[in-house]
Amino acid sequence: MxxxxxxxxxxxxxxxxxxxxxxxxxxxxxxxxxxxxxxxxxxxxLEIIDELSSLVINKYGSKAFQYSATEGFPELRDALTILLAQKGIHVTADDVCITSGSQGLLDGVGKVLISPGDKVVVEAPTYLGALQAFNSYGPEYICVPTDDDGIIPEYLEEVLKTQKIKFIYLVPTFQNPTGRTLSLKRRQKVAELIQKYDALLLEDDPYSDLRFRGTALPSIKSMAPDNVIYAGTLSKILAPGFRTGFYIAPAEIRHWLLLAKQGVDLHTGTYAQAIAAEYITGGYLQxxxxxxxxxxxxxxxxxxxxxxxxxxxxxxxxxxxxxxxxxxxxxxxxxxxxxxxxxxxxxxxxxxxxxxxxxxxxxxxxxxxxxxxxxxxxxxxxxxxxxxxxxxx
Ligand SMILES: Cc1ncc(COP(=O)(O)O)c(C=O)c1O
Structure with missing residues (x-):
């Protein structure tokens, strides 16, 4: 056939x-x-994960293997608020939602926001996995040039001024594929632009903790909270096999992201989330x-x-x-x-x-x-x- x-x-x-x-x-x-x-x-x-596996079974028992909330395992949502506060994102556990890797969020955003032909702004070049996640929803990409300091705000403003776009997708820190970081001045400019033009930014941030030199920069989410969906992940700082990502989104968008996730996987694996929660609260992450x-x-x-x-x-x-x-x-x-x-x-x-x-x-x-x-x-x-x-x- x-x-x-x-x-x-x-x-x-x-x-x-x-x-x-x-x-x-x-x-x-x-x-x-x-x-x-x-x-x-x-x-x-591995050794810590081994210890925490037993701890999770003793502490949570069958709860660690039961269906759980689409928003995420409460203890993990709580633990992540500390990590987020270090990035200038001050939220409560209720604001944090868990996804199956940040890839799960990229697909969710595509599903919830993109209709065929909608314009999505991306950096040139950008993360291939984001393009793959968005592609099936049929966007038209508007590619904005980048240089050593990341996306060039003048070009971004030109797009925002002249075109109706759905959202902007950026990886501002240690970008995949370039490794480049959006400078502080440009972060401030991007934050100003998205507020001025009432635009939504998807800020994908898997790498900012892996800083070998220099000073940490604030997230764009911390500068324009109402205009940004912030995506994080434990893949690069714990292990990708946990498939544990997280996001903070404006309430109306979060509502739809959660409904979309219910149809995909109900929730991210409970056991992995419980171990991740203990890993962070146990002080192992830093x-x-x-x-x-x-x-x-x-x-x-x-x-x-x-x-x-x-x-x-x-x-x-x-x-x-x-x-x-x-x-x-x-x-x-x-x-x-x-x-x-x-x-x-x-x-x-x-x-x-x-x-x-x-x-x-x-x-x-x-x-x-x-x-x-x-x-x-x-x-x-x-x-x-x-x-x-x-x-x-
Ligand atoms: C920029 C970026 N976003 C998202 C992801 C997906 O990460 P995960 O789904 O493991 O959280 C990756 C993985 O390499 C990445 O480089």
Whole structure:
């Protein structure tokens, strides 16, 4: 039987992720991968999780395995208020809602807000998983250019002034894929613009805790609370397998997000939420963040030093103060897609940057390099190899 005619129109809009195809290559023997976006497995606090698993069973008993509220496990919602206060977001547990990863929220926002043809503003480049989540709802993307300080407010204002948009999607800190951070001045400007033009911002913030250097910046949510849905996650500071994300949204939007989530999964896994709650209230999170930074910082330094030593002068790259990625921009005639095949032959994988652009044909000379899963010596070797491949042309 042919099933294609059975597919919904929105299903046909979903494309297989190119990154998944790339990640298959990564598992080949001897490959050094700078391609993935995974946290370092060595950072997962397995012993603590082991202890907390028993604690949760003793403390909550069957409650940890029962259906629970769509909003989230009360103890976790409560615990997250402390984390959020550190980012200048002062809320009560009732304001915090839990999702199945922040990816669950991205899909929820798409479902609740986007009708086919609606305009959604994204950075160029932006997080591929957000594009995938929104795509099936049929938006038209308005791509706003970015530079070393993140999205350029003048271009954003031009869009807000002239077009009717549904929402803006930004990753302001240690962005995926660029690693770049929106400067304080620009955060203030974005906050001012969304208030001036009555626009809604989805602020996706999975990486801000992974700061190796410099001073933490306030969230845009803390500057314009009524205009922002703030999304956080425990994926990069505990473990992604918990599939535990969270958000703070204006009340009317939260209402619809919760109804949409009821139809998807009723609620995020109770047991994972209970362990996450104990993990935060037990004071493990701050220590774990320091531990992750201790693992990532030398890896990032090794990558930047190797790039300084080997990459041609015609290339430029981001120097993030944290996060998981470095973004490379080659000269005009550089094609990161063609070079990808040559690099794979030499056993190094990365992600060509074009996949992070909403519009085909953009970003052909760019690439995303990840430094979190590979050891510093192998990072140095991989960058050396990439430079050789670039220079060989
Ligand atoms: C910018 C951004 N948002 C959201 C996610 C999804 O994270 P999770 O669903 O694990 O919380 C990721 C994952 O890499 C990401 O980079």
């Amino acid at each position: 042919n099933y294609n005619h059975l597919l919904a129109k929105r299903t046909a809009r979903i494309k297989a992720s190119a990154i998944r195809e790339i990640l298959k290559v990564v598992s080949q023997p001897g490959m050094i991968s700078l391609a993935g976006g995974l946290p370092a497995p060595a950072s997962f606090p 220590k774990q963040i320091c531990r992750i930074i201790d693992i990532y910082k030398p890896k990032q330094e090794a990558m930047l030093a190797a790039m300084d030593a080997h990459f041609p002068d015609t290339f430029k790259w981001s120097h993030p103060e944290g996060g998981m990625f470095i973004w490379v921009e080659g000269p005009q005639d550089f094609d990161a897609g063609t070079m990808y095949r040559k690099a794979v032959e030499k056993k190094v994988a990365y992600v060509p940057g074009k996949y992070f652009y909403a519009h085909d044909g953009d970003g052909l000379g760019t690439m995303r390099l990840n430094f979190t899963v590979t050891d510093p010596e192998l990072i140095e070797k991989a960058i050396h190899t990439l430079s050789d491949v670039i220079k060989a042309g």
